[in-house]
Amino acid sequence: MEKNKFLSLIANISETAKNDNWQAQYDSDLDCFYWTKIKISKNSTLKQFLDDFSLYINNKGAIEGLVIEYAKYNFLGHHKEFEPLFGAMTEKIDNAVYIVPKNKEDKIQHYLENIADKVAKETLDAISSNKLSKNSLLAAARG
Amino acid sequence: MSYYSDKFIDYSKREIEVKWTKDTWDNHLNKHPELTDMKQASVLINETLSDPSLVMEGDTIRNGKEEKIRCYYKEHKRHQDWVTYSKVVVGYNADPSYIKSVWKKEAVHYLIVQERKYNFKEIWKKTNSYL
Numbered sequence: 603m604e605k606n607k608f609l610s611l612i613a614n615i616s617e618t619a620k621n622d623n624w625q626a627q628y629d630s631d632l633d634c635f636y637w638t639k640i641k642i643s644k645n646s647t648l649k650q651f652l653d654d655f656s657l658y659i660n661n662k663g664a665i666e667g668l669v670i671e672y673a674k675y676n677f678l679g680h681h682k683e684f685e686p687l688f689g690a691m692t693e694k695i696d697n698a699v700y701i702v703p704k705n706k707e708d709k710i711q712h713y714l715e716n717i718a719d720k721v722a723k724e725t726l727d728a729i730s731s732n733k734l735s736k737n738s739l740l741a742a743a744r745g
Numbered sequence: 746m747s748y749y750s751d752k753f754i755d756y757s758k759r760e761i762e763v764k765w766t767k768d769t770w771d772n773h774l775n776k777h778p779e780l781t782d783m784k785q786a787s788v789l790i791n792e793t794l795s796d797p798s799l800v801m802e803g804d805t806i807r808n809g810k811e812e813k814i815r816c817y818y819k820e821h822k823r824h825q826d827w828v829t830y831s832k833v834v835v836g837y838n839a840d841p842s843y844i845k846s847v848w849k850k851e852a853v854h855y856l857i858v859q860e861r862k863y864n865f866k867e868i869w870k871k872t873n874s875y876l
Contacts, residue, residue: 629772630808632834632846636776646778650852658778669776671859675805696768698808738826738853 605736608743611665612725615718618665626714628691631698633675635688637714638667649742651734652724663743668721687713751787752841755794755817756869761835763790763844777848790847793819793833798874801858802837803865813838814845815868816860818876826853828875 611618618624619637627636643660648669650656654677658666670677678688690710691700702710728734748767755761765773773780780786797817804811815835822829834846858876861867870876 633805633807638776642775642778644778648777648779648848648850650850650856653856656850656852672805672863676863696772697766699768699772734853735826741825741827742851 605740605743608663608739609725611663613722615665615668615721616715619714619718622666624667624714626687626691626702626710627695628673628688628700629698630700633671633673635670635673635677636667637717638669642666651738651742652721652728655721655724657721657742659742668717684713684717686710687717749783749786751783751790753787753791753794753844756797756800760841761794761844762841763787765844773846773848779849780847786847789831789849790833790844793817793831793847794835797869798830798871799858799867799876800869801860801865802868803860803863805863812836815842816858816865818858820874820876821849823854823875827851828854828857830857830876 622639624637625640629636638658642658643666645661646658646666648656649659654670656669656671658668660666674688678684687710690702690706693701693703695701725734729739747764749763749765749770751763753761794817796819798820799818801816802813804813806812813836815837817833817835819831820828821831829849829851831847831849833844836843836845854875
């Protein structure tokens with residue numbers, strides 16, 4: 603996959619999430635935030651080229667979700683603006699995993715869009731500051 | 746009754762066990778596509794715990810409670826800036842200690858060890874480790 607094509611996929615994470623019906627989940631035992639397809643493809647690999655975000659990228663280079671480690675412990679500490687999103691994940695689906703109840707999904711949509719924008723902006727910043735080389739980005743896109 | 750259970754000995758001869766419910770196993774299987782079955786998960790855990798490249802230890806807050814954890818990292822492959830590695834997160838405030846998570850992932854080398862940002866202590870590092 604070309605660098606520009608992959609960059610456009612990153613820029614369109616919100617759209618992909620909408621089309622593929624991604625779900626936000628918080629695992630309180632691992633302090634991980636997930637925003638992913640309900641069933642992540644077996645040919646996906648978790649890849650990290652940004653400080654706070656890892657992306658699930660399948661073997662065609664398509665993005666299937668993202669993960670934030672140390673989500674409340676660190677990320678939320680530096681990004682208080684996402685507190686309502688974490689606060690809305692109140693529906694327990696197993697021992698330690700929470701999702702947003704159906705009736706609150708509309709209210710948190712713009713927070714998820716802001717996370718997608720953050721991923722796109724940080725990718726562009728990393729490239730323009732030469733922190734992330736073209737080769738590294740292409741390696742991520744290889745899936 | 747655990748759905749996935751196994752026992753391991755880490756590089757320092759400490760006993761560590763995994764005792765996961767079906768929900769925890771299913772959740773891991775979905776979030777970590779590289780895990781295929783319990784046998785393969787146990788192999789990945791065992792090789793990471795018994796021969797880690799780096800081990801970090803620190804305190805975190807989970808579910809409102811302080812918890813001591815150890816993160817075992819093992820490098821599997823390095824190509825240019827990218828490293829393929831496994832990570833096993835162990836709850837360390839019980840005896841035997843217990844596996845909280847395992848995964849294999851690829852990352853740009855300088856982003857791998859997140860725990861350095863949170864004042865975790867490096868308690869083991871292989872001399873040839875890039876981490």
